[in-house]
Amino acid sequence: xxxxxxxxxxxxxxxxxxxxxxxxxxxxxxxxxxxxxxxxxxxxxxxxxxxxxxxxxxxxxxxxxxxxxxxxxxxxxxxxxxxxxxxxxxxxxxxxxxxxxxxxxxxxxxxxxxxxxxxxxxxxxxxxxxxxxxxxxxxxxxxxxxxxxxxxxxxxxxxxxxxxxxxxxxxxxxxxxxxxxxxxxxxxxxxxxxxxxxxxxxxxxxxxxxxxxxxxxxxxxxxxxxxxxxxxxxxxxxxxxxxxxxxxxxxxxxxxx
Amino acid sequence: xxxxxxxxxxxxxxxxxxxxxxxxxxxxxxxxxxxxxxxxxxxxxxxxxxxxxxxxxxxxxxxxxxxxxxxxxxxxxxxxxxxxxxxxxxxxxxxxxxxxxxxxxxxxxxxxxxxxxxxxxxxxxxxxxxxxxxxxxxxxxxxxxxxxxxxxxxxxxxxxxxxxxxxxxxxxxxxxxxxxxxxxxxxxxxxxxxxxxxxxxxxxxxxxxxxxxxxxxxxxxxxxxxxxxxxxxxxxxxxxxxxxxxxxxxxxxxxxx
DNA sequence: CCAAAAGTGTTAAAAGTACACCCATGG
DNA sequence: CCATGGGTGTACTTTTAACACTTTTGG
Numbered sequence: 001x002x003x004x005x006x007x008x009x010x011x012x013x014x015x016x017x018x019x020x021x022x023x024x025x026x027x028x029x030x031x032x033x034x035x036x037x038x039x040x041x042x043x044x045x046x047x048x049x050x051x052x053x054x055x056x057x058x059x060x061x062x063x064x065x066x067x068x069x070x071x072x073x074x075x076x077x078x079x080x081x082x083x084x085x086x087x088x089x090x091x092x093x094x095x096x097x098x099x100x101x102x103x104x105x106x107x108x109x110x111x112x113x114x115x116x117x118x119x120x121x122x123x124x125x126x127x128x129x130x131x132x133x134x135x136x137x138x139x140x141x142x143x144x145x146x147x148x149x150x151x152x153x154x155x156x157x158x159x160x161x162x163x164x165x166x167x168x169x170x171x172x173x174x175x176x177x178x179x180x181x182x183x184x185x186x187x188x189x190x191x192x193x194x195x196x197x198x199x200x201x202x203x204x205x206x207x208x209x210x211x212x213x214x215x216x217x218x219x220x221x222x223x224x225x226x227x228x229x230x231x232x233x234x235x236x237x238x239x240x241x242x243x244x245x246x247x248x249x250x251x252x253x254x255x256x257x
Numbered sequence: 258x259x260x261x262x263x264x265x266x267x268x269x270x271x272x273x274x275x276x277x278x279x280x281x282x283x284x285x286x287x288x289x290x291x292x293x294x295x296x297x298x299x300x301x302x303x304x305x306x307x308x309x310x311x312x313x314x315x316x317x318x319x320x321x322x323x324x325x326x327x328x329x330x331x332x333x334x335x336x337x338x339x340x341x342x343x344x345x346x347x348x349x350x351x352x353x354x355x356x357x358x359x360x361x362x363x364x365x366x367x368x369x370x371x372x373x374x375x376x377x378x379x380x381x382x383x384x385x386x387x388x389x390x391x392x393x394x395x396x397x398x399x400x401x402x403x404x405x406x407x408x409x410x411x412x413x414x415x416x417x418x419x420x421x422x423x424x425x426x427x428x429x430x431x432x433x434x435x436x437x438x439x440x441x442x443x444x445x446x447x448x449x450x451x452x453x454x455x456x457x458x459x460x461x462x463x464x465x466x467x468x469x470x471x472x473x474x475x476x477x478x479x480x481x482x483x484x485x486x487x488x489x490x491x492x493x494x495x496x497x498x499x500x501x502x503x504x505x506x507x508x509x510x511x512x513x514x
Numbered sequence: 515c516c517a518a519a520a521g522t523g524t525t526a527a528a529a530g531t532a533c534a535c536c537c538a539t540g541g
Numbered sequence: 542c543c544a545t546g547g548g549t550g551t552a553c554t555t556t557t558a559a560c561a562c563t564t565t566t567g568g
Contacts, residue, residue, distance in 0.1 A: 024324055025282035028355075028366055067281055067364060071355035096353045096368050098285075098328035107324060109285055111353050195520075213558065215521065239519025240565035452547075470531065472548065496546025497538040521564070529556070537548075 026098075027108040030074045031062040031161065033094065033168045034083070034115040034123070037185050037203045038146055041132040042172075044165065045083070045123055046143075046157070053104045054158030058143075060165075061128065062110065071111045079115070084125050090184040091115045094168050102160045112164045114171065116184040120146065133169065135206050141165065176204050180227055183247045193235055193242035194219050219245065283355075284365040287331045288319040288418065290351065290425045291340070291372040291380070294442050294460045295403055298389040299429075301422065302340070302380055303400075303414070310361045311415030315400075317422075318385065319367065328368045336372070341382050347441040348372045351425050359417045369421045371428065373441040377403065390426065392463050398422065433461050437484055440504045450492055450499035451476050476502065 034045040046058040063078040065071055071093070079085045094112040102108065117123070120130050131143035131154060145152040156162060176182050185200045186192050194215040201218070202208055209218075222228045227249035234241035291302040303315040320335040322328055328350070336342045351369040359365065374380070377387050388400035388411060400411040413419060433439050442457045443449050451472040458475070459465055466475075479485045484506035491498035 026285055026322065026324075028283055028285060065283065065355065065366075067283075068357055070357055071353065071366070093352055095350055096328065098322065098368065100325055100327055109322075109328070111355065193520085210559070211520080212522075212560080216523095217557080234565095236566085237519065238567060239517085240521070240563095242520055450547085467531070467533085468547080469533080469549075473550095474530075491538095493539085494546065495540060496544085497548070499547055515568105517566105517568090519564100519566085521562105523562070524560085525558100527556100527558075529554100531552100531554075533551090533553105535548105535550075537546105539545085539547105541542105541544090 024107070027103075027106055028065045028071075029062045029108055029110045030065060030071050030078060031060045031110050031112045031164065032075060032078055032083075032091075032115050033060060033112060033164060034117065035168075035172065035185075036117050036120050036130070037200050038120050038130060038132055040199055040203050041134070042169070042203050042206070043120065043130045043132045043146060044143070045120075045128050045130055046154075047127050047129070049158050057156065057158040058129070058131070058154050059158035060112075060161045065111075071113075075113045075115070082125075083123050083128060085117070085122060089115055089117060090181070094164065094171060097160055097164065099160065110159075112168070114168050116181060118185055118187040118189075133165075135169070141169070173205050176201065180247075180249055183227070183249075186247065189247040191231065191235075191244050191246065193244055195242060197245075225249070281364070284360075284363055285322045285328075286319045286365055286367045287322060287328050287335060288317045288367050288369045288421065289332060289335055289340075289348075289372050290317060290369060290421060291374065292425075292429065292442075293374050293377050293387070294457050295377050295387060295389055297456055297460050298391070299426070299460050299463075300377065300387045300389045300403060301400070302377075302385050302387055303411075304384050304386070306415050314413065314415040315386070315388070315411050316415035317369075317418045322368075328370075332370045332372070339382075340380050340385060342374070342379055346372055346374060347438070351421065351428060354417055354421065356417065367416075369425070371425050373438060375442055375444040375446075390422075392426070398426070430462050433458065437504075437506055440484070440506075443504065446504035448488065448492075448501050448503065450501055452499060454502075482506070 036043050036045070045061070047061050049055055049057050049059050061078060061082050063074050063082065065074045066077075069077065072091070075091050079089050079091075091113050094114050096109065096111045098109045100107060102110070123130075130146040132146055134142045134144065143154040145154065157165065172181065182197060182200055182204070183189055185204075186196070195211075197219070198209065198211065198214045201214070219228070222245075223230070228245045228247050231244045231246045235244055293300050293302070302318070304318050306312055306314050306316050318335060318339050320331050320339065322331045323334075326334065329348070332348050336346050336348075348370050351371050353366065353368045355366045357364060359367070380387075387403040389403055391399045391401065402411065414422065429438065439454060439457055439461070440446055442461075443453065452468075454476070455466065455468065455471045458471070476485070479502075480487070485502045485504050488501045488503045492501050
């Protein structure tokens with residue numbers, strides 16, 4: 001019979017802790033989906049697995065969460081230790097994957113994070129490889145290795161990392177219109193042109209956007225929201241010099257309209 | 258010195274598992290933000306804590322994840338055991354909170370979930386209480402207990418549940434325009450009017466929307482996306498009978514435009 | 515002088531907004 | 542017969558989209 005006193009019910013909190021101490025707790029890891037734009041294409045950084053399970057398949061880099069660090073802390077450690085990336089890297093949580101058998105060895109719950117860097121060359125370790133992402137059908141992607149001796153094509157990742165990738169790409173595409181993530185792809189956020197930004201936009205969304213309209217409206221919107229300002233200076237190239245802009249918005253979010 | 262062979266590096270996966278077995282693993286819980294609309298206001302279901310930490314404060318219901326269940330499974334169990342809700346309840350993952358000291362007792366990582374039910378009366382246990390949400394400033398909410406003898410006002414929840422609530426409300430408001438979550442609030446999704454749906458819309462977003470336009474455009478958009486259809490029948494009330502609609506879209510997502 | 519790259523302008527269609535008008539029902 | 546709730550129409554503004562035109566540079 002159910003007790004009417006909330007006290008008794010709430011006591012189950014502590015009881016459950018004692019009880020579950022005898023259970024085996026799950027491992028908790030973070031997995032990182034590190035993106036960049038390479039030659040006008042969205043790309044993801046992967047590592048090859050050298051042992052079972054999923055031996056010889058590519059997968060996302062990951063790391064266990066230590067006793068005294070948060071998931072964000074684990075991602076930072078992963079970035080500096082496994083990818084040897086120093087300095088501030090943009091990351092945001094994607095979502096958590098907890099299927100009981102997602103790792104055949106042990107029960108592992110993984111918190112997936114998205115990361116963005118402006119240049120593939122920042123990752124400078126031999127065990128990480130870049131793959132450009134070609135979206136074919138809905139929810140289906142073809143990965144082509146960059147800098148490979150031959151064009152290695154990878155269609156299936158280890159664990160549930162395919163699903164993670166799919167969700168991450170949707171997230172990037174969804175957020176590019178009303179957040180400032182686009183600026184995280186910029187090699188020089190203090191001096192860039194509308195053309196540069198447009199290329200990134202097209203790489204991420206996978207669809208073309210009219211040049212003139214992008215310059216007029218998109219850049220204007222960014223300015224109205226105080227994210228960028230014209231540095232007035234001009235750049236060099238083949239044709240007419242382009243206006244240059246500087247990214248000044250901290251990491252503030254701006255909701256459209 | 259860094260090894261050039263990815264194999265050696267990858268081996269750390271297994272090494273780390275062995276190593277971490279000696280660590281204490283974190284507890285992993287799910288916390289549920291169960292929403293409903295009560296008298297034209299968005300409301301959240303909370304429980305009072307009867308012991309430290311955060312004794313006498315209100316907090317979200319939660320549960321530990323068991324060895325052989327996913328986070329979604331834990332949420333289902335939480336819904337049926339602690340809230341005594343049977344049948345299919347709409348839930349979606351919000352995000353995971355992993356600050357080292359978010360629970361002063363133990364290291365607990367929590368995966369927060371949003372849930373939506375159409376009627377407060379579905380929760381029928383004495384330890385759960387409904388609070389309407391009045392958004393005052395940005396990121397600040399006042400909670401007013403429903404059915405309380407006196408109007409109890411709660412401004413601060415236990416643990417990091419305030420932050421969870423804030424993020425959850427933002428999520429609801431953001432998604433109401435391009436997903437079908439609005440229909441999860443409907444008491445009868447097979448027979449409802451534009452007015453009913455408009456009331457929910459206003460309750461969730463906290464802002465008024467023109468009646469005529471809602472009927473014309475919003476309902477039309479839903480129909481174009483195959484989410485609802487006119488049942489042709491009319492309903493009863495004071496004024497002119499209203500067209501009734503039926504929700505037919507599974508749980509498909511529709512991106513605007 | 516011409517091709518290339520980039521800024522700016524023009525126009526039409528689509529979407530959003532405000533508000534008015536008419537319809538059907540219950541008291 | 543009138544207040545009330547609900548459908549529908551209209552006019553206006555804003556946004557989006559397509560494309561043309563002009564400016565500036567390098568070869």
